[in-house]
Amino acid sequence: MRARLSFPLTALAAGLLAAGPVTADDPVELTLYYPIAVGGALTEVIDGLVDQFEAEHPDISVDAIYAGNYDDTRVRVMSAIEAGDAPQLSVLFSIDLYDLLEQDAIIAFDEVVETDEEREWLDGFYPGLMENGQLDGMTYGIPFQRSTIVLYWNKDAFEAAGLDPETPPETWDDMARMAAAVRDASGGDQWGVMVPSTGYPYWMFQAFAFQNGHRLMSEDGTEVYFDDPAAIEALEYWVSLATEHDAMPDGTIEWGTLRQNFIEQSTAMMWHTTGNLTAVRNEADFDFGVAMLPMKTQRGSPTGGGNFYLFKDADEAEQRAALTFIRWMTDPERAAAWSIETGYMGVSPAAYETEALRDYIESFPPAAVARDQLEHSTAELSTYQGGRVRRALDNAVQAALTGQMAPAEALAQAQREADAALRRYAR
Amino acid sequence: MDRMNAHRRMQLYGALLLLPAAVLLATFAYLPTIATLINSLFLPGFRGAPTEFVGLENYRLLVEDSTFWRVAGNNLIYALGTIPTSIALALAMALFVNARLPGRGFVRMAYFTPTILPMIAAANIWMFFYAPQIGLFNKLLGALGLSGVNWLGDPGVALTSVIVMTVWKEAGFFMIFYLAALQGMPPELREAADLEGTSRWSFFWRVTFPLLMPTTLFVLINALINAVRVVDHLFILTKGGPNNATNLLLYYVYENAFSFFDRTYAATITVVILLVLAIVATVKFAILDRRTHYQ
Numbered sequence: 001m002r003a004r005l006s007f008p009l010t011a012l013a014a015g016l017l018a019a020g021p022v023t024a025d026d027p028v029e030l031t032l033y034y035p036i037a038v039g040g041a042l043t044e045v046i047d048g049l050v051d052q053f054e055a056e057h058p059d060i061s062v063d064a065i066y067a068g069n070y071d072d073t074r075v076r077v078m079s080a081i082e083a084g085d086a087p088q089l090s091v092l093f094s095i096d097l098y099d100l101l102e103q104d105a106i107i108a109f110d111e112v113v114e115t116d117e118e119r120e121w122l123d124g125f126y127p128g129l130m131e132n133g134q135l136d137g138m139t140y141g142i143p144f145q146r147s148t149i150v151l152y153w154n155k156d157a158f159e160a161a162g163l164d165p166e167t168p169p170e171t172w173d174d175m176a177r178m179a180a181a182v183r184d185a186s187g188g189d190q191w192g193v194m195v196p197s198t199g200y201p202y203w204m205f206q207a208f209a210f211q212n213g214h215r216l217m218s219e220d221g222t223e224v225y226f227d228d229p230a231a232i233e234a235l236e237y238w239v240s241l242a243t244e245h246d247a248m249p250d251g252t253i254e255w256g257t258l259r260q261n262f263i264e265q266s267t268a269m270m271w272h273t274t275g276n277l278t279a280v281r282n283e284a285d286f287d288f289g290v291a292m293l294p295m296k297t298q299r300g301s302p303t304g305g306g307n308f309y310l311f312k313d314a315d316e317a318e319q320r321a322a323l324t325f326i327r328w329m330t331d332p333e334r335a336a337a338w339s340i341e342t343g344y345m346g347v348s349p350a351a352y353e354t355e356a357l358r359d360y361i362e363s364f365p366p367a368a369v370a371r372d373q374l375e376h377s378t379a380e381l382s383t384y385q386g387g388r389v390r391r392a393l394d395n396a397v398q399a400a401l402t403g404q405m406a407p408a409e410a411l412a413q414a415q416r417e418a419d420a421a422l423r424r425y426a427r
Numbered sequence: 428m429d430r431m432n433a434h435r436r437m438q439l440y441g442a443l444l445l446l447p448a449a450v451l452l453a454t455f456a457y458l459p460t461i462a463t464l465i466n467s468l469f470l471p472g473f474r475g476a477p478t479e480f481v482g483l484e485n486y487r488l489l490v491e492d493s494t495f496w497r498v499a500g501n502n503l504i505y506a507l508g509t510i511p512t513s514i515a516l517a518l519a520m521a522l523f524v525n526a527r528l529p530g531r532g533f534v535r536m537a538y539f540t541p542t543i544l545p546m547i548a549a550a551n552i553w554m555f556f557y558a559p560q561i562g563l564f565n566k567l568l569g570a571l572g573l574s575g576v577n578w579l580g581d582p583g584v585a586l587t588s589v590i591v592m593t594v595w596k597e598a599g600f601f602m603i604f605y606l607a608a609l610q611g612m613p614p615e616l617r618e619a620a621d622l623e624g625t626s627r628w629s630f631f632w633r634v635t636f637p638l639l640m641p642t643t644l645f646v647l648i649n650a651l652i653n654a655v656r657v658v659d660h661l662f663i664l665t666k667g668g669p670n671n672a673t674n675l676l677l678y679y680v681y682e683n684a685f686s687f688f689d690r691t692y693a694a695t696i697t698v699v700i701l702l703v704l705a706i707v708a709t710v711k712f713a714i715l716d717r718r719t720h721y722q
Binding site: 071074075102103251252253254257261266388391395398401402404424 | 665
């Protein structure tokens with residue numbers, strides 16, 4: 001009898017002891033999930049940054065877990081919260097704001113900052129990058145890996161086609177004309193331009209619409225304006241690149257293989273996130289340039305990428321530690337290093353003042369294009385029921401590009417679906 | 428009296444031996460099914476409020492949802508495309524490698540390799556195979572002078588492309604079962620048939636295939652389950668696009684649950700999937716069981 005009982009008793013005792021109180025000497029433990037949506041061995045960069053942070057802050061231990069792309073990371077975080085194992089902070093899509101608020105998962109940074117120095121830090125970012133992270137005057141998302149869409153162009157291909165290799169297209173007409181010229185000159189071997197229509201088709205469409213002077217959503221995330229004539233015109237232009245100008249392939253163009261397409265020179269121009277810049281630079285064996293997107297009535301691109309969020313299920317010590325980590329990661333020095341390693345933007349003007357980034361831009365001017373385009377930028381499409389609304393728009397864009405529906409019809413259907421999803425939020 | 432106690436004790440032992448399996452089955456199959464069913468009777472709360480009971484409202488919404496019918500149609504085509512093809516291919520491959528041919532071990536390994544690849548890895552490889560400009564298939568077509576196809580971006584072709592990839596991945600797995608069954612067949616049957624001068628096709632159709640029916644039934648069930656269960660490749664290849672051309676039921680459930688945060692609607696679709704699978708399984712066991720000779 002004795003032998004049989006003592007094991008469970010010992011196990012119980014061991015368990016109770018292991019769950020003992022945390023002493024003040026133990027480092028505060030933070031867990032964060034982060035996504036990678038662009039090419040490059042970025043997990044190594046993050047791991048390096050985390051190691052550096054832990055060396056400088058021995059009282060904080062950080063476990064940074066790579067969780068896939070933005071969708072995967074959001075699922076991972078929400079599952080962790082529901083399992084009662086919530087992280088203290090994470091990098092999530094900048095447009096997840098409304099959904100996270102609705103799930104009551106995050107808190108505003110304004111509630112955690114205490115000193116004047118921290119308030120200054122909060123105000124030190126580019127306003128264009130703060131748009132997606134702010135609601136009702138409170139800041140919920142701090143920019144970390146932010147981007148805009150930029151135009152990559154193959155200078156060698158331009159020269160072969162008889163175009164000036166140093167002049168990228170400035171307007172929609174320019175782009176269509178130059179792309180068609182490249183296609184003709186190559187005898188049908190090379191495409192003129194590729195705009196990805198899988199992955200994040202709504203993001204690309206938002207760029208076209210904004211270049212035509214149109215914003216797709218309201219400021220409070222309760223309304224969308226997909227079937228506006230300006231939006232329809234934008235989609236018609238995008239479709240015409242393939243059908244009318246024969247400058248772009250038919251059907252949808254895959255986000256995941258587009259960079260490879262550009263590097264293997266099957267297209268002379270591509271629209272892609274600036275987050276791919278370093279990867280393209282490392283892999284391209286030809287001369288290429290990066291420019292702002294062409295304009296119709298104005299220049300423009302939506303911002304994109306991930307923000308830091310603070311989660312509700314964290315005690316005060318953890319929140320302060322998380323704030324310390326986030327401040328460190330978005331510090332001008334780190335922001336500059338991150339920008340150089342990836343091609344994502346330096347998130348604050350101060351980052352571009354650092355010697356590292358100034359030297360880098362001098363030696364590699366394309367790194368400044370995304371920043372220069374910031375003054376023409378707009379917030380990424382973000383509303384309540386974001387998943388449904390974006391999917392409706394994605395479907396419309398893909399339907400138009402594959403010829404299944406006319407742009408006007410496709411966008412009208414998207415508007416109907418989005419209205420149905422947003423019905424309960426109308427103010 | 429003694430015999431009653433012994434009998435009772437045997438019953439008790441039997442129940443205890445079944446207990447672990449029963450607990451696992453209950454925890455991971457029955458309880459979630461009931462929870463899903465209950466969940467499907469609610470609508471998600473508005474702005475963080477608790478869910479509200481609405482009875483069969485979700486099912487009514489489901490019937491009116493054109494995307495759901497599109498997705499269900501896709502899944503049916505997908506099942507009809509993958510199941511017979513992969514089974515036929517598996518049987519053919521098994522018959523081929525069962526015979527005495529040089530390098531038999533190597534061929535078997537080659538056929539089985541797709542199975543050991545994780546689905547995501549295989550999907551990434553095939554994404555580059557299918558890439559229109561730089562991918563393998565269009566380059567081969569180009570070498571033959573034919574124009575390339577937008578395998579994953581053309582709604583008319585995309586689902587077929589996904590089906591082809593799935594068959595490639597699954598056939599090797601089913602081949603193993605057929606190979607084992609073929610090697611378990613007594614050689615006397617072959618010898619007797621040879622004595623009587625039976626043609627090879629006649630022997631296959633009248634002796635081999637009926638004797639393989641238990642394996643075929645097993646493989647059929649597996650293939651049917653996979654046709655509904657395996658959607659991993661969609662995350663890499665098409666994400667359900669273009670415009671829902673390759674959207675499948677389980678992927679639609681995932682989208683609703685995790686992208687749209689609409690757990691209750693996802694539960695509704697799940698209940699419908701379970702019902703359909705239950706009906707198909709019942710029909711299958713009722714009809715096919717009679718035609719199967721178990722040894």
